[in-house]
Amino acid sequence: MLSRVADSLYWMSRYLERAENTVRLLDVTMSLMLDTGETSAETRWQRMMASLGKQTGMDWDGDMESMARMLVFDSLNHASVTFCVNGARENARQVREEISSEQWQRLNRLYHQMHSPHTQTQFRSNINDALTSVVDGIHLFKGVSDTTMIHGQGWQFIRLGRYLERAYATATLLEVYQPELFHAHEGEHSGYQYLELVGLLRCCTSFEAYCQVYTADLAPDRILEFLLLNRDFPHAIRYCVDGIRHAIESVQRTGGRRAPDELIAITGRLHAMLVYTTIGEILARDTAAFLHSIREQCMDIHELIYRYYVQYSIQSALTIW
Amino acid sequence: MSAGLPLEMETLFGDYPLDGAFDEMREPCGALRPHYQALAETLARLPEEELQRRKQSADLSFLTQGITFTVYGRDEGTERIFPYDLLPRLITAQEWDHIERGLTQRITALNLFLRDVYSDAKILNDRVVPRELVYSCKHYRRQMRGLQVPRNVYIAVVGSDLLRLNTGEFVVLEDNLRVPSGVSYMLTNRRVMKRTFPELFHSYGVRPIEHYPQMLLATLRSLAPEGRPQPNIVLLTPGVFNSAYFEHTYLARQMGIDLVEGRDLVTHDNIVYMRTTDGLKRVDVIYRRVDDDFSDPLIFRTDSALGCGGLFNAYRAGNVSVTNAFGTGLADDKAIYAFVPAMIRYYLNEDAILPNVKTFLCSEEKERKHVLANLDKLVVKAVGESGGYGMLIGTQSTARQREEFARQIEANPRNYIAQPTLDFSRAPCLIGNHLEPRHVDLRPYVLFGDKVNIAPGGLTRVALEKGSLVVNSSQGGGSKDTWVLEQ
Numbered sequence: 001m002l003s004r005v006a007d008s009l010y011w012m013s014r015y016l017e018r019a020e021n022t023v024r025l026l027d028v029t030m031s032l033m034l035d036t037g038e039t040s041a042e043t044r045w046q047r048m049m050a051s052l053g054k055q056t057g058m059d060w061d062g063d064m065e066s067m068a069r070m071l072v073f074d075s076l077n078h079a080s081v082t083f084c085v086n087g088a089r090e091n092a093r094q095v096r097e098e099i100s101s102e103q104w105q106r107l108n109r110l111y112h113q114m115h116s117p118h119t120q121t122q123f124r125s126n127i128n129d130a131l132t133s134v135v136d137g138i139h140l141f142k143g144v145s146d147t148t149m150i151h152g153q154g155w156q157f158i159r160l161g162r163y164l165e166r167a168y169a170t171a172t173l174l175e176v177y178q179p180e181l182f183h184a185h186e187g188e189h190s191g192y193q194y195l196e197l198v199g200l201l202r203c204c205t206s207f208e209a210y211c212q213v214y215t216a217d218l219a220p221d222r223i224l225e226f227l228l229l230n231r232d233f234p235h236a237i238r239y240c241v242d243g244i245r246h247a248i249e250s251v252q253r254t255g256g257r258r259a260p261d262e263l264i265a266i267t268g269r270l271h272a273m274l275v276y277t278t279i280g281e282i283l284a285r286d287t288a289a290f291l292h293s294i295r296e297q298c299m300d301i302h303e304l305i306y307r308y309y310v311q312y313s314i315q316s317a318l319t320i321w
Numbered sequence: 322m323s324a325g326l327p328l329e330m331e332t333l334f335g336d337y338p339l340d341g342a343f344d345e346m347r348e349p350c351g352a353l354r355p356h357y358q359a360l361a362e363t364l365a366r367l368p369e370e371e372l373q374r375r376k377q378s379a380d381l382s383f384l385t386q387g388i389t390f391t392v393y394g395r396d397e398g399t400e401r402i403f404p405y406d407l408l409p410r411l412i413t414a415q416e417w418d419h420i421e422r423g424l425t426q427r428i429t430a431l432n433l434f435l436r437d438v439y440s441d442a443k444i445l446n447d448r449v450v451p452r453e454l455v456y457s458c459k460h461y462r463r464q465m466r467g468l469q470v471p472r473n474v475y476i477a478v479v480g481s482d483l484l485r486l487n488t489g490e491f492v493v494l495e496d497n498l499r500v501p502s503g504v505s506y507m508l509t510n511r512r513v514m515k516r517t518f519p520e521l522f523h524s525y526g527v528r529p530i531e532h533y534p535q536m537l538l539a540t541l542r543s544l545a546p547e548g549r550p551q552p553n554i555v556l557l558t559p560g561v562f563n564s565a566y567f568e569h570t571y572l573a574r575q576m577g578i579d580l581v582e583g584r585d586l587v588t589h590d591n592i593v594y595m596r597t598t599d600g601l602k603r604v605d606v607i608y609r610r611v612d613d614d615f616s617d618p619l620i621f622r623t624d625s626a627l628g629c630g631g632l633f634n635a636y637r638a639g640n641v642s643v644t645n646a647f648g649t650g651l652a653d654d655k656a657i658y659a660f661v662p663a664m665i666r667y668y669l670n671e672d673a674i675l676p677n678v679k680t681f682l683c684s685e686e687k688e689r690k691h692v693l694a695n696l697d698k699l700v701v702k703a704v705g706e707s708g709g710y711g712m713l714i715g716t717q718s719t720a721r722q723r724e725e726f727a728r729q730i731e732a733n734p735r736n737y738i739a740q741p742t743l744d745f746s747r748a749p750c751l752i753g754n755h756l757e758p759r760h761v762d763l764r765p766y767v768l769f770g771d772k773v774n775i776a777p778g779g780l781t782r783v784a785l786e787k788g789s790l791v792v793n794s795s796q797g798g799g800s801k802d803t804w805v806l807e808q
Contacts, residue, residue, distance in 0.1 A: 002585050003596045094561050096570030097580045105385045112384070153598060255599040309598040314587055317600045 001153045003310045005095045009154050010305070012091035012107075013161030019084035020138045021169045025051055026071055027131045028202045033064065035195055051173045051203070052079060069123060072131075073114070081134065082114045100148040103141065110137035153254050156247040160305065163247065167240035168298040170227060173203055175291040181220040194218060201227075204235040224287075225279035237294060238274040244301065245271055251309070260308040263301065270297045326351060330365045335755040343487045343746035344758055345410060356411050356806060363521050364408075369754050375517050376407055376751065382513050388506070388567060403506055404799030406750040409514060410761060410781040411525075417777060417805045420483065420491055423675030424765060425773045426665060428479055431496060431652045432769065433668040435475040439465045439648065449667050450660045454684065457735050458657065459705050460499070460650025462613060464620060468637055471544045472770070475646040478537070478608070479767040480504070480779070483675070485746035493675050494743075494762065496661075498645065498653040500610050503800075504766045505568035507780045508533060508575075510802040526807040528777035533766065534575035540770035541576075541606050544642045552605035555581045555595065559611050559627045569610055583611070588631030591638040606642045607632075613647050655704040655738045656682050679741055683734040692739040693730065696723045699739040701730070714790060716742050742790070748801065750783060760784040762792050763803065778803035 029048045042060045075082040089111040123130040197218040201207040230236035346357040445452045480501030482494045545552035558569040573580035594601035615625040620633040659680040662673040681688040703711035747758035765779035781801040782792035792798040
C-alpha cells in the first residue's frame with residue numbers, strides 16, 4: 001500500500017473518531033447543564049474543552065447555545081465537528097480508489113449533512129436530535145467500513161487511527177476528571193455527584209456497559225478501573241491498546257518487511273502497563289502521572305508509525321531490498 | 322412547433338425550434354426520426370411528476386457519488402457536480418460503424434506520424450507537413466527523437482471530438498492525444514441512466530461500454546517493458562486539485578491499480594519506485610494524467626512539483642513505460658490538425674473517412690489575411706490550448722474582443738488558427754418539464770495497444786445554455802449518455 005494512502009486512511013479515521021468524541025462530550029455537557037449543581041456552566045464548558053485537549057480561544061462567553069453552535073459548525077475552528085468531518089472527507093477524497101464506494105458515499109452524505117441549512121435549523125430547534133444524527137452518520141460509516149472494505153492493510157490503518165485517537169481521548173478525559181473524581185465537595189448533594197459520574201461514563205458511551213459489569217453502584221475507583229483496564233469494552237484504554245497492537249501485527253504480517261521493532265516494543269510496554277496492574281496500585285501512586293504517561297506513549301506510537309510506514313528515508317529502504 | 326407530431330406529444334415538445342441545424346431527434350419536416358420514436362413515446366407516456374422524480378433521483382445519485390469536477394479560477398467551492406441531461410443521445414449501428422472505421426484510420430495515421438516525426442521525419446522531408454510548423458510547436462519534444470517506445474505506440478489513449486454538420490455528416494473537430502478526460506462521466510452516466518430508464522434501455526438494445534476500464538488495463542499491460550510478466554501498473558495524477566481528479570480515482574479503482582502522485586515516486590538507477598508501507602516497490606507502467614511539462618523537473622519544467630525527477634531517464638532506459646508517450650501533443654496541435662487528411666493519404670494511401678473542419682492557418686500569410694478580414698464570422702483558437710480556453714467565437718464577440726485577438730494573431734500568427742462557425746447538430750434535452758434542442762458534440766474514447774479498440778458511443782457533451790456553442794464542462798457544458806444501438 002502506498003505510504004501516502006496509508007497516511008490518508010489513518011487520518012480520515014482519526015478525524016472521524018475525533019468528531020464523534022466532540023459531539024458526545026458536547027451532548028453530555030449540555031444535558032448536565034440542565035441540572036443545577038454547584039458546578040457552574042463555565043466550569044463545565046472549560047472542563048469539556050480541556051477534555052477535548054483544545055486551547056483554541058473558545059473562551060466561555062455565557063451563551064451556551066452559540067458556543068455549542070460554534071463547536072459544531074465553525075469550519076475554521078480546528079476544534080469543531082465540521083472541521084473534523086471536512087478533514088476526514090478531504091483525506092478520503094485523496095484515496096477514493098482505496099475505499100469502497102459505500103464508504104465514500106456515506107462520508108460524503110455526512111459531509112453534505114454538516115453543511116446543509118437543514119441541519120442548522122434542526123440544531124436550533126432540537127440540539128439533541130441534531131447531535132444524534134451526526135453520531136449516527138459516523139456510526140454508519142464505521143459499519144460500512146467494516147463490512148464493505150477488504151480487511152487488508154488499509155483497513156488496519158483505519159483501525160490504528162481509530163484506536164489511537166480513542167485511547168488518547170479517553171486518557172485525556174480521565175486526566176481532566178481525575179482530580180475532582182476523588183475530591184468531591186463535602187456536603188454536595190449526592191444526587192449531583194451521581195449525575196457527574198454518569199456524565200463521565202456517558203462521555204465514553206459506557207454507562208450501560210459499566211452497569212453490566214459493576215451494577216449501577218457508581219464509585220470513582222471502579223469507573224477508573226473500567227475505563228482504564230477493562231479488556232472487553234471498546235472505549236476502555238486497554239481495549240484500544242490491544243486494537244493498536246493487533247493492527248500493527250496485521251500490517252506487519254501482510255507486509256513482510258523488517259519488523260518495526262521499536263513500534264512493537266512500545267505498544268507491548270503500554271499493553272503490559274495496563275494488563276499487569278490493578279486499580280489499587282495505580283491509585284496508590286501518582287494517578288495523574290500514570291494517565292499522562294499513557295498520552296505520551298500514544299504520541300510516541302504515532303511518531304513511530306510515521307517513521308516506519310510513512311516518512312522513512314529512501315536510503316534505508318534501498319538497502320533493505 | 323409541433324408539426325408532424327402526434328397530439329399526445331405536443332405538451333412534451335412545446336415550443337421546439339427546428340431550423341438549419343441538424344436535429345438528432347427530428348427530421349427537418351418535424352417528424353421523429355425512426356430510432357427516436359420509442360424514446361419520445363416513453364417520455365410522452367410518463368406523467369410529468371414521474372419524470373421529475375426520476376430526474377431528482379438521478380441528481381441525488383450524482384451528488385452522493387461525488388461525481389464532480391473542479392473549475393479553475395473561481396473562489397467559491399472548487400467542486401461542482403458535472404451537469405448532465407437525462408435523455409440519451411442515440412446513434413444507429415450504421416452511423417457508428419462509419420465513425421469507428423474513420424477513427425481507427427485516423428488514430429493509426431496519427432500514431433505513424435508521431436513515430437515518423439520522432440525518428441526519420443520522412444513526412445517532413447517529403448514536404449507533406451511543413452517542417453517549421455512541427456518544430457515550432459510548443460508540444461514538440463526534442464528529447465523524444467530516436468527514442469524507441471514500446472510497440473511503437475505513442476498514443477494509447479485518445480479522445481477525438483466529433484461534430485455533426487447540417488448535412489448529417491460527422492466531422493472531426495479536434496484530437497486529444499495528451500491526456501483526454503471525460504471517460505468516467507461516460508461510465509457513470511451509463512450507470513445512472515440504466516437505473517433511471519431501465520425498461521427503455523432494455524428495449525433499445527444498447528451496446529455495452531462497461532468493460533472500458535478492463536480494456537484500458539489490458540492496453541496498459543500490453544505496453545509493459547520486456548521481461549516484466551507481472552507489471553506493476555499505476556495511474557499518475559497531479560493530485561486532488563486537478564479538475565479531473567474524480568476521474569483518476571474512478572479509473573484507478575475500476576482497474577484495481579494504485580493511484581500515485583509525483584511525491585509517491587522515486588527513481589534510483591533509472592528505475593522508478595513507489596513508496597509503500599512495505600518499502601519501495603518497482604513501477605513498470607505509468608498511465609500518465611500529468612502533462613509533459615510537469616512530468617519530470619529534470620527534463621521539462623524545473624519548477625514542477627507534480628512529477629518525478631528522473632522519470633524521463635528511466636523511460637529512455639526502457640525500464641518504465643509511460644502512456645501516452647511524451648511529445649504527443651504535437652499531433653493535436655490545432656495547426657498540425659489541418660494536415661491529418663494529408664497524413665492519412667501519405668501513410669495509409671487512403672482518403673479520410675471522417676473529414677476535417679475547414680481550417681485557416683494564421684501562419685500562412687494569405688490565410689491570415691482572410692481570417693483577420695472575417696473575424697466576426699470565424700472561430701479563432703489558440704493552437705496549443707484545450708478545454709475551450711483561448712478561443713474567440715466571432716459571431717458572439719464584441720468589437721473589443723476582436724481587436725484584442727487581431728493584435729494577438731499579428732503578434733504570434735503560428736499560435737492561431739480559425740475555422741468557420743459551425744452550425745453543428747442539436748439533440749433534445751429535458752429543460753424544466755419539456756424538451757428543447759441543444760448543441761451537442763461527441764467524444765468517443767479510443768484505445769490503442771495490440772489493436773485499436775473503441776468503446777461504443779463515448780461522451781456526448783451538451784451546451785446546456787440556450788444558443789451556446791461551447792460544450793466544455795469548464796464553460797457551462799454538460800453531458801448525456803450515448804447509446805449506440807445494436808440495430
